[in-house]
Amino acid sequence: MYARYLYHETGLRKGDIVKKLDEFMQSCYPKYNPTDWNSRIEKYMLKAEKFPLCECNGIWINEKELKTIEEIDNKVLERLAFTLLCLAKFRNFRNPNNNNWVSYSNGEIYNLACINTTAFDKDLKYNQLEELKLIEYAKKINNLNIQVLFIDNESKNKLFISDFRKLGYEWRLYKGEKYVRCANCGILTKNTNGKRRYCKDCANVNKKKMDRIRMQNLRKSRIC
């Protein structure tokens, strides 16, 4: 992302961009070794050239796509299919020649889908979606490329997804389960009792803040 920003927004020359990326990595990554990263930085440069920065407010999921997912009739597979659909649509937006492909690591996909399972089970679930003719996949060493086969851009827009952090929960919310967007950071979080306002992280930060204020007030009252 930073490489794309430098390439398209700053007007710097390639050599200067590589220098900036090098400085950036040195400041953020304590174990950074320029020799090891040389070829990767070159690769980011080439990619940056191809893909200008784009702003994506979100993507629309259509009526027919939602129906296809509902017909799977298996909660976990539905979440996985929905996540893959959102990712493929996002990549299509970023690159019109993407042709419904998704290329992320297994871990990333399952994290976004909010599914906790073993490596063996992960592969099994892809196979099940493949048997249903919903995806097709080409396995490469260390990464998994999946093509989503049920994208339908013709039917009516029905669900707008603007937050990609918890796609599995977005699906659950759509299916009527109890979830709420955190009042602070906006992330979807379970709301079983209907009273929750904050996600765990923000609730912890709020609690620390409140504790600090309470301590300060206590100290003040002692001084008075």
Ligand SMILES: [Zn+2]
């Ligand atoms: Zn939050």
